[in-house]
Amino acid sequence: MTDYVEVARAEGPRGEVVLRRRVVERGADVLELRVNGVFVMDSHETTSEVRLAEAALAVVDDPRDVVVGGLGLGYTLQAVLADHRVEQVRVVEVEDALVGWMRDGTVPHGPGVLADRRVTVVAADVAQAVAEAQHHYDLVLLDVDNGPGYLVHDDNAALYGATFLDDVRRLLRPGGAVAVWSADPAPALLETLREVFGDAEEQPLEVTLQQRETAYYLYVARVEDPVSTPVSTPVSRP
Numbered sequence: 001m002t003d004y005v006e007v008a009r010a011e012g013p014r015g016e017v018v019l020r021r022r023v024v025e026r027g028a029d030v031l032e033l034r035v036n037g038v039f040v041m042d043s044h045e046t047t048s049e050v051r052l053a054e055a056a057l058a059v060v061d062d063p064r065d066v067v068v069g070g071l072g073l074g075y076t077l078q079a080v081l082a083d084h085r086v087e088q089v090r091v092v093e094v095e096d097a098l099v100g101w102m103r104d105g106t107v108p109h110g111p112g113v114l115a116d117r118r119v120t121v122v123a124a125d126v127a128q129a130v131a132e133a134q135h136h137y138d139l140v141l142l143d144v145d146n147g148p149g150y151l152v153h154d155d156n157a158a159l160y161g162a163t164f165l166d167d168v169r170r171l172l173r174p175g176g177a178v179a180v181w182s183a184d185p186a187p188a189l190l191e192t193l194r195e196v197f198g199d200a201e202e203q204p205l206e207v208t209l210q211q212r213e214t215a216y217y218l219y220v221a222r223v224e225d226p227v228s229t230p231v232s233t234p235v236s237r238p
């Protein structure tokens with residue numbers, strides 16, 4: 001039987017946020033995050049969180065300004081910061097308590113990640129943050145649910161719809177991209193991204209979970225960059 005030790009718990013307007021430690025016999029203990037009763041991630045298998053950042057950074061020539069939707073335990077953010085082309089990262093996290101635990105060391109690696117001077121943490125719903133954004137970005141990364149088929153909050157359904165994704169498209173500079181993480185194949189999301197952006201691709205990611213091979217999925221769409229197509233007028237960044 002697995003033993004757990006509760007590390008922190010908070011009750012918010014959207015339900016409970018719980019951080020707990022899974023005690024493992026050999027090797028380092030594992031931190032688990034549950035939001036609104038849903039297991040969202042742990043610190044053991046983080047390759048797909050990292051890959052979300054790497055895959056998206058690979059399709060953007062100049063990813064200076066990045067938005068990360070969903071701080072979680074900060075692995076996607078850490079991978080973004082490892083790219084020296086990145087100058088600013090705005091991380092939007094809806095759970096204030098989790099932001100506090102990352103800042104105060106309740107999540108041991110949290111203060112180190114957030115200390116990077118390029119990071120700004122915004123405690124808000126990413127839908128609201130995108131709607132109110134005053135700035136343009138090169139990359140928007142979304143990892144807020146277990147995918148469109150397994151939501152952490154019912155309201156998040158809108159994040160996979162054409163209206164929100166079109167808001168994201170308008171936020172992006174030419175050549176910019178959006179990438180969305182999903183635990184399962186999400187054909188409707190792929191189709192919506194194709195409608196909104198003109199094209200999009202699904203990237204399956206193989207992962208090993210407790211000695212079981214499985215796959216997660218990334219959905220990546222790019223805003224066409226007129227500079228990389230043969231046009232004569234140079235385009236300046238907005």
Ligand SMILES: C[S@@+](CC[C@H](N)C(=O)[O-])C[C@H]1O[C@@H](n2cnc3c(N)ncnc32)[C@H](O)[C@@H]1O
Nearest residue numbers: 049070072073074075076093094125126143144
């Ligand atoms: C799976 S975790 C993110 C994991 C993260 N990629 C990492 O590397 O640790 C999802 C996070 O998104 C947050 N979240 C859920 N809905 C959100 C929303 N609408 N806006 C902003 N954050 C949200 C959750 O509270 C949780 O911290």
